Amino acid sequence: MSAFALRARTVTVDGLDVFYREAGDPANPTLVLLHGFPSSSHMYRGLIAELSDAYHLIAPDHIGFGASAAPAVEDFAYGFEKLTEITLGLLDRLGVERFALYIQDYGAPIGLRIASRHPERVTAIVSQSGNAYLEGFTPFWDVLFAHARDRAANEPAVRELLTAEATRWQYTHGVPADRLDRIAPEAWTLEQAGLDRPGNKEIQLQLFWDYQFNLDGYPAFQEYFRTHRPPLLAAWGRGDEIFGPAGAEAFARDLPDAEIHLLDAGHFALETHGEEIAALVRDFLGRHVK
Numbered sequence: 001m002s003a004f005a006l007r008a009r010t011v012t013v014d015g016l017d018v019f020y021r022e023a024g025d026p027a028n029p030t031l032v033l034l035h036g037f038p039s040s041s042h043m044y045r046g047l048i049a050e051l052s053d054a055y056h057l058i059a060p061d062h063i064g065f066g067a068s069a070a071p072a073v074e075d076f077a078y079g080f081e082k083l084t085e086i087t088l089g090l091l092d093r094l095g096v097e098r099f100a101l102y103i104q105d106y107g108a109p110i111g112l113r114i115a116s117r118h119p120e121r122v123t124a125i126v127s128q129s130g131n132a133y134l135e136g137f138t139p140f141w142d143v144l145f146a147h148a149r150d151r152a153a154n155e156p157a158v159r160e161l162l163t164a165e166a167t168r169w170q171y172t173h174g175v176p177a178d179r180l181d182r183i184a185p186e187a188w189t190l191e192q193a194g195l196d197r198p199g200n201k202e203i204q205l206q207l208f209w210d211y212q213f214n215l216d217g218y219p220a221f222q223e224y225f226r227t228h229r230p231p232l233l234a235a236w237g238r239g240d241e242i243f244g245p246a247g248a249e250a251f252a253r254d255l256p257d258a259e260i261h262l263l264d265a266g267h268f269a270l271e272t273h274g275e276e277i278a279a280l281v282r283d284f285l286g287r288h289v290k
Contacts, residue, residue: 006048010067013089016076019067020060020090021045023052029123029289030096031281033059034087036105036129038167038191038204039268040066043104047270050278055285058099060090062106064203065194073202079210080106084113098123100289102281103130105243105267106207109214116217116224123289124231126281127251129243129267132221136247138240148212151205158208162201167192174239174266182272225254231288232258235277237265259284 006023021041031051033044041059048057061068062083063076076082087110091099100123103111108130115122131137143161147154160166168188172180194200225232232255236248251258261280265273 005052006045008067011090011093013086013093016063016069016071016086018060018063018069018086018090020058021048022056022058023048024054024056026056028054028056029285030056030058030099031102031126031285032091032096032099032111033057033102034104034107034111035059035062035065036107037207038065038162038170038195039105040191040194042066042187042190043268043270044102046274047102047278047281050274051282054282058091058094058096060087062086062110064200064207070197070200070203072199073206078203078206080109080113080207080214084110087111088114088118097121100124100126100285102126102128104128105130108132109211109217112221112224113217115230116220119224119228119230122230124285125233126284127232127234127236127248128269128277129236129240129247131243131247132218132225133247133250133253134215134218135250136243138242138244140242144208144211148209151209155205158205159201161208162195162204164188164192167195170242170266171268171271172266173241174237175272176264179265179272182274183268184271187268187271222254225251229255229257231284233280233284234258234260235269235273235280236260236262237267237269237273238262239265240267240269242267 040061044059064070101111147158234248
């Protein structure tokens with residue numbers, strides 16, 4: 001299917017506009033793609049085009065990101081529980097009952113809440129730097145966990161993560177020199193434009209603070225893995241300095257059949273290794289999702 005067949009749509013969920021990209025025949029198995037920070041559904045543009053011949057793909061923008069609504073922090077309870085609620089509301093609004101999940105970064109605590117609470121709805125999981133184990137955290141998180149303990153004292157340091165320099169670094173770190181030319185500059189400039197909107201940095205600071213509560217969900221996520229044994233593919237950047245490769249390898253503890261691939265990539269591996277990841281996902285879903 002042509003990349004030009006992608007549809008850009010917006011629906012209202014709980015009174016908020018939720019933007020999503022959609023492609024493929026709804027009669028085919030559905031793959032829901034959940035983005036991370038500071039990204040949007042834009043990160044999946046290539047993968048959607050690659051897989052839409054065989055799968056129905058839905059990639060929403062979380063509230064506060066991309067083209068979805070971004071109410072002020074005083075007007076919306078920004079946190080991963082609320083983002084999960086909105087995501088489920090979107091899927092229900094679209095009538096999507098069964099689906100595989102592709103989770104990256106922030107998409108992981110959202111998607112894994114859905115999977116662990118509604119295991120009958122989830123057919124398989126693909127994780128690209130979608131963490132579910134303490135082993136995945138790197139020194140990058142030291143300042144964020146310090147911020148969780150004392151917001152006021154650590155906010156100036158955390159605000160540095162919202163700068164244009166930091167956003168570009170998220171895309172370029174851990175990438176081999178011969179792959180850097182695959183990263184389109186609009187990727188980080190688009191994300192920075194979102195961060196620079198009035199009030200958006202306050203949204204991101206609130207989500208940074210709320211991230212600590214995702215760790216409380218890890219035991220439930222891991223119990224879900226052990227009990228329900230979802231097929232899982234991890235396609236992870238070996239050079240990711242945000243969620244390290246130990247986070248990918250940890251899946252094998254609870255899912256011995258997990259398919260774990262460490263790529264010579266960074267945090268946004270789809271930008272530099274999209275063809276390889278698309279091939280892995282197509283093969284994996286072809287064997288596990290009908």
